[in-house]
Amino acid sequence: MIDMLLRRPDGPSARIADGLRALGLLSVLAAFIGWGLVEVLLFLLVLLGQLLTRAAGTHPVLDGATSAVLLLASWSAVLAWYAAVPALDLAVHFAATGVLAALAFRLWLRWPEPAPQPAAGARAVLHVLSLGALLSVLWEFGEWFGYYLVSSEINVGYDDTVGDLAAGLLGSLAAGILLALRRPAADVAGGAGPHAGASGGSSGRPGGSYFPPADEG
Incomplete structure (x- = not known):
């Protein structure tokens, strides 16, 4: 993991993802100067x-997203x-749960070791959706604890929780479908390691290019 963390960015997508990481570091500094501990x-x-x-070793597209x-x-x-902008909360839950569920799916396939027969097609969609459901529930637990332990300004309540869960499920479903549809091409959940092909084509394993061989990335 250390080698992957220190590797040079390869291609524009990887450089964009690293630029966003730099913005993350600048955000920490900005919060330290202009805001508080929370x-x-x-x-x-x-x-x-x-x-x-x-x-x-996440694919640069999924990494940047x-x-x-x-x-x-x-x-x-x-x-x-x-x-x-009240609608922004649902949009963020949709997008965040989708990308995090796709990321969790990739990590689940690769660790502690690559899956011998990775899920593909409808099964992959179901796995991503299940991971998204779990993440959505954990997210709502976090909001509830944050409301009582950190700040009462955090929006909680029945309508908010149900809406967030629905948006998260839809986001993870969309992410799962996208992964399944993109199997023949360079998939956003595939490896970005030193052995990954420039075109991101199929690795030869069941399920398409987002199931890289064990020695990839």
Whole structure:
């Protein structure tokens, strides 16, 4: 994982993803200067997630998408955009759960070792949807604990929770379908390691290019 974290970016997508990581670091510094401990911890958590996606050898497209969504979610909370644009909360839950479920699916396939017969097609969609459902529930638990332990300004309640869960499920379903449809091409959940093909083509394993061989990335 350390080697993947320190590798040089290969291609424009990887450089964009690293640029978003730099914005994550700048966000931590901005929170330290202009806000308080809660905001600093929030952006540190975002930066940790951004570093983990790189260390995991995530495909640059999924890597960049995850970083961008995490930054949007965190800055929307800090700048009170959720209160100003109510629909933004559902949009962020949709996008964030989708990219995180896709990322979790990739990590699940690869660790502790690559899956011998990875799920494909409808099974892959079901796995991503299941991971998204779990992440959505954990997210709502986090909001509830945050409301009681950190700040009463965190929006909780029956309508908010049900809406967030629905958006998260739809986002993870969309991510699963996208992965299944993109199997013949360079898939966003595939490896980005040193042995990955330039075109991101099929690895020869069941399920398409987002199931890289064991020695990839």
